Amino acid sequence: MVNVQAGSSTIQVPKVFRILIDVVKTNMKTEGLFRVEGRKTKEKAIVETLDKGDNMPDDVDAIEAASVIKKFLRNISGNLIPTDISQWFYEAGKVAPTKIDEALQLCVLLLPLRNLHLMVYLMEFFNEVTKQSGSNKMTSQNMAVVVAPNIFPEFKSNDLQVQLEMSNLTLTITKSLIEHQRDLPTVLAALTNKLETLNEEVTSKSFYKCWS
């Protein structure tokens, strides 16, 4: 785990995500970032390097690092949005468009702290990617299409209609999370402040420590 800054809060995220994001940041203008597939052999090499804790090879490009981020997201046990909590996200995704962000903020707070931190960190980064959509063509819609299947529990149905509705729902939710990620660190900070006021003993530092 490493400390990263999100708004005024310091949050903890798995080191691999920070390493990979640093690589992606070197070429944020690459067309189809997070959409286009990388070379499989390269991706495998990156995973092996990270597993061993070695330094990243120099010739890794943004596309492959982005693919590996998605791969790691899929491999998080219990998903970034765990099954039991996903139900709340689905409900939030169905509320009136003007209320979605507020509903989602509440849902995000239901996440286990580690997931919450990673969520805040990733959504902030994905938002940064969409700011370059003039070059990389990854608008929040496109980012949401490629990110959503990797953060929600896998959903399968033989009914095409049901399958499509579910895809659209997770898309709406992810898009909203990416577009309004700025509120997340604020919500997080507000929560931490409240806890601190409630109990002076609970400093944000020890609060995070107990989860790491």
Place this chain on the structure above:
Amino acid sequence: MITLSPKNPNHNLKKYKLVFLGEQSVGKTSMITRFMYDSFDPNYQATIGIDFLSKTIYFHDRTVRLQLWDTAGQERFRSLIPSYIRDSQVAVIVYDITNLNSFELTTRWIEDVRSERGNQVVVVLVGNKVDLESCREVPTEKAEKLAKELDVLFIETSAKCSYNVKQLFKRIAEALPDLDPDRHEDNNWLQEVTLETKPKKNNQKDDNNKDYCFC
């Protein structure tokens, strides 16, 4: 003169399912959009899950209904795809001629199709985006060779410039089971196109229409 097949005495619509496969952003949706509406959406849009469209076509005095299944190239949806392959008579495997990786991964898609359908399927390998010739990474000969080895049809297209897309569907129709292309000489469906050496430029005025790439 209309010849009715004994199987279809009432001249019922024969239905065929076509599934479009390939990596992300190779142009599966664009190819379908070009065929269905003869248009090109310059907006770069990732497909959500799986989508399908139908089109009735007239071919060799026969009316057939084509169901085009557009799949998202995303990893997570891969597990869903075999069930769509299983129901399909045609698999269109698309790669981007400016992206060698997307070409190399076509063999995986073809293997998936063969393992589900064996030889009971028409497989077409399609190299799209020939309008970006200057960025080409996959030589035509290389793809031709692979297609021959794997015994699949092969064509290069540009969905953006409407180059060879009709030809692609004509080739598919000719290869469809129960549609004998030699039965009639006249071809009312899809005029034969004379292939130009250079694909036509799209006249649409749009920034995204420039011939450029990031290589």
